Amino acid sequence: MHADVFQTLADPTRRRIVEALLGGEHAVNDIVERVSIHQSGVSRHLRILHDAGFVDVRPDGAKRLYSLRAAPFQELDEWVTRYRELWEARLDKLGEALERRQKARKERN
Amino acid sequence: MTEMKQASSTAKQRITFERHYKGATVADVWELWTTKEGIEEWWGPDGFSVKVHELDLRVGGRLDYAMTATELPQVEFMKKAGMSVTTQHRGTFKEVEPQSRLAFVFPMDFVPGLAEPYSVETTVEMFPTADGVRLVVTIDPMHDAHWTDMAVQGWEMELGRLERSLEKRLAQGS
Numbered sequence: 001m002h003a004d005v006f007q008t009l010a011d012p013t014r015r016r017i018v019e020a021l022l023g024g025e026h027a028v029n030d031i032v033e034r035v036s037i038h039q040s041g042v043s044r045h046l047r048i049l050h051d052a053g054f055v056d057v058r059p060d061g062a063k064r065l066y067s068l069r070a071a072p073f074q075e076l077d078e079w080v081t082r083y084r085e086l087w088e089a090r091l092d093k094l095g096e097a098l099e100r101r102q103k104a105r106k107e108r109n
Numbered sequence: 110m111t112e113m114k115q116a117s118s119t120a121k122q123r124i125t126f127e128r129h130y131k132g133a134t135v136a137d138v139w140e141l142w143t144t145k146e147g148i149e150e151w152w153g154p155d156g157f158s159v160k161v162h163e164l165d166l167r168v169g170g171r172l173d174y175a176m177t178a179t180e181l182p183q184v185e186f187m188k189k190a191g192m193s194v195t196t197q198h199r200g201t202f203k204e205v206e207p208q209s210r211l212a213f214v215f216p217m218d219f220v221p222g223l224a225e226p227y228s229v230e231t232t233v234e235m236f237p238t239a240d241g242v243r244l245v246v247t248i249d250p251m252h253d254a255h256w257t258d259m260a261v262q263g264w265e266m267e268l269g270r271l272e273r274s275l276e277k278r279l280a281q282g283s
Contacts, residue, residue: 083124084124086154087124087126087246087248088126089154089155090151090152090154091126091128091244091246093151093152094128094130094138094141094151094244095128095130095133096151097141097147097150097151098130098132098133098137098138098141098242099132101133101137101141102132102133102137
């Protein structure tokens with residue numbers, strides 16, 4: 001698990017940028033409009049998101065278009081799946097412990 | 110903007126696990142969640158053992174335990190992840206309603222390398238049924254401001270949207 005994925009998204013502005021990009025690729029100006037944050041801030045966070053592998057950028061004439069990459073989200077998805085599995089296994093073990101208690105009680109009676 | 114905020118708050122969902130334990134009693138379930146012996150019996154994942162150091166069962170009371178990898182693959186996994194074979198976990202009880210409801214908070218302990226750990230709140234509810242106990246465990250990893258509205262189940266929804274928009278882009282032909 002990459003702690004980076006979590007740290008990148010720990011910032012609320014970056015989460016809003018990611019949300020803005022969920023609908024498809026956008027130029028910086030569109031993103032600025034959508035997240036209501038000053039352009040310099042958006043650019044800085046886009047750079048961080050780009051360095052962390054969250055976004056791709058491609059030139060389109062004079063504009064640069066940003067879009068999301070799937071890889072870090074797949075990583076998050078895998079983490080969530082592992083977390084669910086941990087709990088499912090844990091609750092199975094709780095069930096086994098409960099059965100041991102029922103059995104012990106029956107044997108005593 | 111307002112619209113988006115609403116969208117993200119509906120995406121904020123907790124993880125819930127629900128089980129029915131046939132033949133079980135709420136007394137047994139409560140004991141397994143709230144006593145040293147009980148917790149040590151089942152809390153650790155396979156290949157790990159748990160030792161409870163402190164258990165003060167009241168609101169604000171501590172629940173501290175150590176988890177140790179005891180089997181080779183788990184020991185190697187922890188070493189590879191740069192973690193110690195034994196990890197200390199320090200939690201706090203938030204709600205204590207005997208044989209009914211229990212809540213506790215732990216700092217997120219399974220994501221190595223986080224500079225600022227955030228907290229996870231776990232709520233446990235138990236309901237007697239005609240032939241056993243229904244258990245509902247709710248995990249709220251967004252308890253702390255560091256976590257995201259889009260976390261966990263929210264992500265699954267977002268991932269679906271992401272996939273669709275990626276597919277659309279591919280279909281449009283790049």
